[in-house]
Amino acid sequence: MIIYNKLWLDNLQVVDQLQADHEDGYITKEEFVAIKQKYLVGFYLPKIVGRVGFFILTLIAIALSTGLVSLMAATGEFIESPYWWLFLSFAYYACTELMTKGNKYFHSGIDNALLYYSAGLFTFSIVWACNDPANWGIGYIPQFVILLIAAIFLTLRFADVILAICSCISFFSLIYFTWAKTGSFGLATMPFVMMIAAGAAYFVLTKMRKDDKNTYYHTCIDVARCAALVVLYLAGNYFVVNRLNNELHGLDDSHTQVQLGFFFWAWTMLMPLVLIALGVTKRNRLLLRLGIIIVAAAVATFRNYYHLLPIEAMLTLAGAILLLLAYTVIKYLKTPKHGVTYAELSKASDWDKLNIEGFIISQTATQTPNIDTGQQTTFGGGTGGGGGSSDSF
Amino acid sequence: MKQNIYTKLHAEGLLSDESFQKLKTRHEAPLFSVHWELNTILYLGVILLTGGLGTLIYKNIDTIGHQAVLAIIALICIGCFYYCFKHKKPFSKEKVASPNTGYDYILLLGSISLVTFIGYLQYQYGVFGNSYGLATFVPMALLFYIAYDFDHLGILSMAIVNLGIWMGVSVTPKTLLMMGTYNTPKLINTYLVLGAILLMAAYLSKQLKIKKHFKFSYQNYGTHIAFVALLSGFFHYFEHSLSLVYVAVVFALAGYMYRESFKERSFYFVMISILYGYIALCGLAVELVADAKLDDEGVLYFLLMAFIGSAIGLIILLININRKLKADDHI
Numbered sequence: 001m002i003i004y005n006k007l008w009l010d011n012l013q014v015v016d017q018l019q020a021d022h023e024d025g026y027i028t029k030e031e032f033v034a035i036k037q038k039y040l041v042g043f044y045l046p047k048i049v050g051r052v053g054f055f056i057l058t059l060i061a062i063a064l065s066t067g068l069v070s071l072m073a074a075t076g077e078f079i080e081s082p083y084w085w086l087f088l089s090f091a092y093y094a095c096t097e098l099m100t101k102g103n104k105y106f107h108s109g110i111d112n113a114l115l116y117y118s119a120g121l122f123t124f125s126i127v128w129a130c131n132d133p134a135n136w137g138i139g140y141i142p143q144f145v146i147l148l149i150a151a152i153f154l155t156l157r158f159a160d161v162i163l164a165i166c167s168c169i170s171f172f173s174l175i176y177f178t179w180a181k182t183g184s185f186g187l188a189t190m191p192f193v194m195m196i197a198a199g200a201a202y203f204v205l206t207k208m209r210k211d212d213k214n215t216y217y218h219t220c221i222d223v224a225r226c227a228a229l230v231v232l233y234l235a236g237n238y239f240v241v242n243r244l245n246n247e248l249h250g251l252d253d254s255h256t257q258v259q260l261g262f263f264f265w266a267w268t269m270l271m272p273l274v275l276i277a278l279g280v281t282k283r284n285r286l287l288l289r290l291g292i293i294i295v296a297a298a299v300a301t302f303r304n305y306y307h308l309l310p311i312e313a314m315l316t317l318a319g320a321i322l323l324l325l326a327y328t329v330i331k332y333l334k335t336p337k338h339g340v341t342y343a344e345l346s347k348a349s350d351w352d353k354l355n356i357e358g359f360i361i362s363q364t365a366t367q368t369p370n371i372d373t374g375q376q377t378t379f380g381g382g383t384g385g386g387g388g389s390s391d392s393f
Numbered sequence: 394m395k396q397n398i399y400t401k402l403h404a405e406g407l408l409s410d411e412s413f414q415k416l417k418t419r420h421e422a423p424l425f426s427v428h429w430e431l432n433t434i435l436y437l438g439v440i441l442l443t444g445g446l447g448t449l450i451y452k453n454i455d456t457i458g459h460q461a462v463l464a465i466i467a468l469i470c471i472g473c474f475y476y477c478f479k480h481k482k483p484f485s486k487e488k489v490a491s492p493n494t495g496y497d498y499i500l501l502l503g504s505i506s507l508v509t510f511i512g513y514l515q516y517q518y519g520v521f522g523n524s525y526g527l528a529t530f531v532p533m534a535l536l537f538y539i540a541y542d543f544d545h546l547g548i549l550s551m552a553i554v555n556l557g558i559w560m561g562v563s564v565t566p567k568t569l570l571m572m573g574t575y576n577t578p579k580l581i582n583t584y585l586v587l588g589a590i591l592l593m594a595a596y597l598s599k600q601l602k603i604k605k606h607f608k609f610s611y612q613n614y615g616t617h618i619a620f621v622a623l624l625s626g627f628f629h630y631f632e633h634s635l636s637l638v639y640v641a642v643v644f645a646l647a648g649y650m651y652r653e654s655f656k657e658r659s660f661y662f663v664m665i666s667i668l669y670g671y672i673a674l675c676g677l678a679v680e681l682v683a684d685a686k687l688d689d690e691g692v693l694y695f696l697l698m699a700f701i702g703s704a705i706g707l708i709i710l711l712i713n714i715n716r717k718l719k720a721d722d723h724i
Contacts, residue, residue: 319442
């Protein structure tokens with residue numbers, strides 16, 4: 001099913017893992033080089049900078065090609081139907097297949113761009129055809145069935161995380177629209193149905209993650225698990241449930257009560273804490289990080305309904321609490337406890353070398369001086385600019 | 394799964410007994426590091442706290458009074474720098490590792506409050522009078538001093554941004570992406586000078602061996618600012634013959650950067666110089682075609698095909714360069 005050379009995938013896994021061990025100083029350089037030579041990987045694997053560059057350039061080339069071909073075909077009526085875009089999608093898909101095999105790409109940027117473009121065109125034409133009465137006009141459910149099948153096929157073929165997310169979106173949309181078909185009863189029980197679906201999906205995916213047969217799809221499965229947990233949380237989030245309820249009964253948004261409100265509040269507030277606790281005890285980074293992010297969602301939900309404090313007091317308090325919390329935990333973990341440590345265990349990755357932190361600091365921390373800039377250019381620009389330049393040379 | 398790999402490698406004689414034992418003990422009792430998570434929370438805490446306090450003071454300025462606010466900011470600033478000077482390692486031309494993680498954040502907080510303090514003084518009391526140059530020069534100079542003395546890349550970025558402010562332009566990454574805002578010749582030239590200064594600083598950092606790891610930041614800002622300014626100049630004078638001068642400088646700079654980066658085996662800068670050169674080339678092609686005044690559908694087709702062909706050619710070229718550099722590539 002998978003398009004890539006399986007032997008290379010296996011070797012890549014070994015090399016990747018041993019590379020991390022080598023960078024952390026667990027094996028010697030000679031050992032690593034020997035392993036790399038024995039476990040050959042034939043894929044074309046540029047670093048992240050190269051991948052991003054190739055991705056953008058390929059997208060430009062494809063977009064221009066689409067423009068050119070469409071321009072040449074513009075004389076007929078064919079171009080005004082979804083079939084034209086479907087045809088282009090298949091053409092690009094053929095390119096993806098041929099180039100991935102021929103040039104030994106493995107998520108190298110070029111194949112990603114081709115694949116996403118092809119998938120995007122496919123989605124566009126299917127959505128168009130399904131919702132346009134002049135074409136098929138068959139509605140949401142068949143549309144999401146088609147998209148789900150296509151997304152799962154592409155995920156299995158290319159082991160790509162973006163397509164794994166697309167599969168999840170199609171899956172949960174399909175469940176939503178199918179259940180909504182059952183009328184007001186369907187909408188009333190929607191949160192529970194979505195919870196069950198997401199929980200079941202998470203359970204099945206976790207089972208699949210443990211199976212050695214699925215080793216090529218580990219990242220995809222992890223991403224899908226993440227998506228399932230997010231849906232699980234949102235399905236019981238008070239704000240989401242409240243809005244859905246208002247929609248159902250045709251109420252405006254000033255209406256803030258829902259049935260079983262207690263249950264949904266508990267769900268909103270407790271689930272992030274449960275995730276964090278599970279993440280720490282089970283040594284699961286995915287759950288831990290997701291839990292931290294969802295705490296923010298929980299706070300935002302709470303604040304939407306209860307304005308206990310003005311926003312600035314809330315920010316100050318939250319900042320102080322976070323700092324205090326981090327400080328306490330760092331102090332507590334000075335010596336590792338229960339196998340949890342604050343120390344950095346792995347060396348800096350590619351991303352750290354790019355100095356992302358400096359980038360963020362320069363963007364966020366210089367907000368105030370920016371206001372000065374406006375003043376500078378309007379009435380002080382001349383002195384600053386002219387004087388400065390001659391001085392420094 | 395992981396254990397199986399090690400056992401297999403060991404059996405094949407690719408792992409020595411010693412390494413195998415080390416790896417085995419590591420994975421038998423794995424440590425779970427929450428370094429990244431805690432650092433994120435710390436950074437978030439600093440942002441929320443400063444944002445919240447700032448708004449709080451802004452809203453209650455009548456009851457608190459400016460002196461009190463200044464005093465609070467000064468206290469924070471002094472406290473931070475007292476800590477940092479106490480734990481500081483001696484200055485060295487090489488990279489100096491920070492004594493602990495908190496240190497970097499405290500230095501950052503101190504620097505931000507220092508800049509705020511000076512800005513506040515100028516805004517409220519006008520200590521520098523009308524000499525706006527001086528009002529922005531002082532924080533910039535201080536920031537550069539802090540960046541070098543305490544060896545902090547984030548503060549170096551702040552200092553570079555302040556250098557731009559002193560010269561009267563904004564250089565946050567966001568404004569750099571919006572090329573359209575560079576629309577007056579004066580602004581374009583200021584950016585050009587700034588880019589040249591930064592590129593010079595990058596060159597000197599390496600040549601004089603002072604904080605060589607700062608070179609990347611200088612070069613990164615300098616390259617983008619210089620190229621974006623040159624390209625804006627080119628498009629600003631699009632109809633003039635002056636645009637040819639700008640495009641010539643783009644090619645010259647791109648060629649020089651390409652050669653230098655190739656020597657340093659930095660694919661990032663090789664790619665950037667090629668891309669900016671390519672944009673200029675495309676612009677030139679459009680200009681030439683527009684000059685020839687061929688109002689024909691054929692011209693459009695020709696241009697589209699030329700762009701497609703050259704884009705594909707560019708990808709192949711970059712792939713080849715990447716292969717060549719692969720022997721040992723950093724960013």
